[in-house]
Amino acid sequence: MQHFDKTFKATPNAPLNIHWINEYCKNYPKEKILVEVNSTIGLNSKDLEALNNNVWIRIAGAYDEDRQNRYKREKFGNETCEEYYYESVIYSKLETIRILQAIEEMEKGLSANWTNLQKIVYIYDYLKRHITYDPKYEQKPSKEVRSLRGLITKQTVCAGYSLILKELLERQRIKCHYVRGHGHAWNIIEEGGKLYPVDLTWENSKFRSGESKTYDYLGKEIEEFNKHHIPDDREPMNHYQHKLSVFNSTIIRQMDSILNRERDYQTTTYHATRKDKSEFQIAQVGTKTIEGVKYYRYYYQEILPNGKKGDPKIFYSESNISNYIDKRKFGHPVNPEYEHAITGVLFSKENIEDSEKRNTGYIGRVTKEEDLKQIYKDYHDIPKPLDKIKRFHYPTRVFHRKDGTVFIAQRTMENPSIIGEDSVYQYDLFEITTEKGKEVLKKNVIFTEKPFLGDFRSGIADDYLSRSRIDRKIKEAGGYMGYYDQQGFRNYNPRLNQYFDRSKKIEEKPRIQIPTFEECKDLVTKYEIDAKTNKVVKKGTHTNIDNKDLEKRAYFANLWLSAAGVKVAYQEDPWGYQYAFNEPAEELYRQILNKFQEDIEEKGTIDTEEMFHQAGKSSYKYAQEIILRLCKTPSQVYAINDLFHEAIAPDKIQTKDPEALYDWAYIGSKREERNY
Numbered sequence: 001m002q003h004f005d006k007t008f009k010a011t012p013n014a015p016l017n018i019h020w021i022n023e024y025c026k027n028y029p030k031e032k033i034l035v036e037v038n039s040t041i042g043l044n045s046k047d048l049e050a051l052n053n054n055v056w057i058r059i060a061g062a063y064d065e066d067r068q069n070r071y072k073r074e075k076f077g078n079e080t081c082e083e084y085y086y087e088s089v090i091y092s093k094l095e096t097i098r099i100l101q102a103i104e105e106m107e108k109g110l111s112a113n114w115t116n117l118q119k120i121v122y123i124y125d126y127l128k129r130h131i132t133y134d135p136k137y138e139q140k141p142s143k144e145v146r147s148l149r150g151l152i153t154k155q156t157v158c159a160g161y162s163l164i165l166k167e168l169l170e171r172q173r174i175k176c177h178y179v180r181g182h183g184h185a186w187n188i189i190e191e192g193g194k195l196y197p198v199d200l201t202w203e204n205s206k207f208r209s210g211e212s213k214t215y216d217y218l219g220k221e222i223e224e225f226n227k228h229h230i231p232d233d234r235e236p237m238n239h240y241q242h243k244l245s246v247f248n249s250t251i252i253r254q255m256d257s258i259l260n261r262e263r264d265y266q267t268t269t270y271h272a273t274r275k276d277k278s279e280f281q282i283a284q285v286g287t288k289t290i291e292g293v294k295y296y297r298y299y300y301q302e303i304l305p306n307g308k309k310g311d312p313k314i315f316y317s318e319s320n321i322s323n324y325i326d327k328r329k330f331g332h333p334v335n336p337e338y339e340h341a342i343t344g345v346l347f348s349k350e351n352i353e354d355s356e357k358r359n360t361g362y363i364g365r366v367t368k369e370e371d372l373k374q375i376y377k378d379y380h381d382i383p384k385p386l387d388k389i390k391r392f393h394y395p396t397r398v399f400h401r402k403d404g405t406v407f408i409a410q411r412t413m414e415n416p417s418i419i420g421e422d423s424v425y426q427y428d429l430f431e432i433t434t435e436k437g438k439e440v441l442k443k444n445v446i447f448t449e450k451p452f453l454g455d456f457r458s459g460i461a462d463d464y465l466s467r468s469r470i471d472r473k474i475k476e477a478g479g480y481m482g483y484y485d486q487q488g489f490r491n492y493n494p495r496l497n498q499y500f501d502r503s504k505k506i507e508e509k510p511r512i513q514i515p516t517f518e519e520c521k522d523l524v525t526k527y528e529i530d531a532k533t534n535k536v537v538k539k540g541t542h543t544n545i546d547n548k549d550l551e552k553r554a555y556f557a558n559l560w561l562s563a564a565g566v567k568v569a570y571q572e573d574p575w576g577y578q579y580a581f582n583e584p585a586e587e588l589y590r591q592i593l594n595k596f597q598e599d600i601e602e603k604g605t606i607d608t609e610e611m612f613h614q615a616g617k618s619s620y621k622y623a624q625e626i627i628l629r630l631c632k633t634p635s636q637v638y639a640i641n642d643l644f645h646e647a648i649a650p651d652k653i654q655t656k657d658p659e660a661l662y663d664w665a666y667i668g669s670k671r672e673e674r675n676y
Helices: 018-027 065-070 081-087 093-107 116-130 158-171 200-208 222-228 249-259 321-329 338-346 349-357 386-391 458-464 467-477 494-499 517-526 548-564 583-603 608-615 623-630 634-648 664-675
Strands: 006-009 033-037 055-059 175-181 184-191 194-198 262-264 269-273 279-290 293-303 313-317 362-364 396-400 406-410 417-419 422-435 438-448 527-529 536-538
Touching: 018 033, 055 093, 065 081, 093 116, 093 158, 116 158, 116 184, 116 200, 116 249, 158 175, 158 184, 158 200, 184 200, 194 222, 200 321, 249 583, 249 634, 269 338, 279 321, 279 438, 293 321, 313 349, 313 406, 321 338, 349 362, 362 386, 396 458, 417 494, 422 467, 422 494, 438 467, 517 527, 517 548, 517 583, 527 548, 536 548, 548 583, 548 623, 548 634, 583 608, 583 623, 583 634, 608 623, 608 664
Parallel strands: 006 033, 033 055, 313 362
Antiparallel strands: 175 184, 184 194, 262 438, 269 279, 279 293, 293 313, 396 406, 406 422, 417 422, 422 438, 527 536
């Protein structure tokens, strides 16, 4: 163990006194001093700069005296766990300053108005995106990857993730426990008198694999979480499994949509070289699911022979480049031809030019759809169906400022959102900025009353959308930019300023719940739809339901019964029950819930036509017929849309009305119209 001549223990009642410690160091210049603190609460990087260089700091965190005693006899490499837990969280003055600087950088994005859940979601997402799992952790000293040093190196392992998340949450006065078991570590967050399980390590794994919007392990179902997270018997939290609660995934996604207005892509930006030595840079900047197919969004820039970058472009592909790179990084088996297919086929200059000639952001895919092991060897062979070409005709434009900076703006929604009396357009802006000497690709989501892609006045890029103004408006008004009028003045709407405010508190309000498959079974045995009034009534008595939420849930359950009950068994009651609640129907029900939830979160409206075509890929032969029956009439579709909208995101703006499907002929005509 390291030797220290003098140890000081700082406590909440006797905090770190830098002046007094420096005086001691002056009197005993040859002594090596250790200061022990429970956490970084109360510490900041500026104050520590004044500390004598001969002082080391132990930030105990989860590696406190209790943990040392519990694991006293266990070996950890060449040392005991007791020694390891003590030694690994001792930091030099410089290390401590850099750890605090990283924490302070993260804390700049927090709002004092936020609820604890908003802070949890922000911190969790920030760490997921900015610190990656270290593929070479076995070659490094354990203390580097199982400590707060991951905040400096931006790489860590499960123990490091768990220590860092605990530290950052507890600085916000949110209680967070570190839990170890079976070669893994995770956290239990204590909030509002309840315990919530989280696994930042596994969340980062999902993020690395290209799933950019996941919060899978911040709201994991308890049974599923406990199956793979069994705490060691010596853990202080080892009897928590039956006391767990689950965060509301709907409100987490709502909070994410606000956080998503400013993101950077340091960990998903890749530099590539083709066989002809030409170079380009791509960044995976999101995903979009259409008709059950996941498309990955890429920011692309050609690197010119003089080292400068060409104009940025936005493309879409079914190929998940991040997943391939992550597998290769961790030594998993990958197809050796895949890399050439990325650089020499999918992102070849010829394929990019081909897509641009077709006026589409769609560039195809690396592997064949019918056989994922087969790779396209020439860009001519990549299929680009007309419906996919048309699907990615997003209005996009590159802007050049007078100072030499460049950004690209894209409008991804066809129609403006209606907010009260106002219409607003939403744009994604991508720009490479320089932060602390490093190039960082940044995305901003902005809102404006007037479209600007066709406005070629210099003031649009140099004034209205200057980098400093975008940064300021993200903080002040959640990305609401006002609009640039004909005289070159910026105008604002106070109502919209308030609506887009990113710092506002989001309270978790009681909401209607979409019935589970099992609940539907129960509801259709107790309630039915009256054929004359089209209202839900109690079976037997035919009396109305007083509870409005229950009425909506029972109505949806009965719509499902009549849609999915494609055949009727002899003397069955209710009719269609057997087919409506068999195993294939349950799988389809789950798909519908997932799809309509995504639609509400992205568009504010369910996409019935897309759900119908997605069902065409189901193995259940009645899938499309069920969707058609479920979404047959406008009244049915509006009722379903209202239920999902109220349950998922009542504040989300609907960009268009939901569509009824009517019959097979109508669907066919819609398909032809779209492909025309």
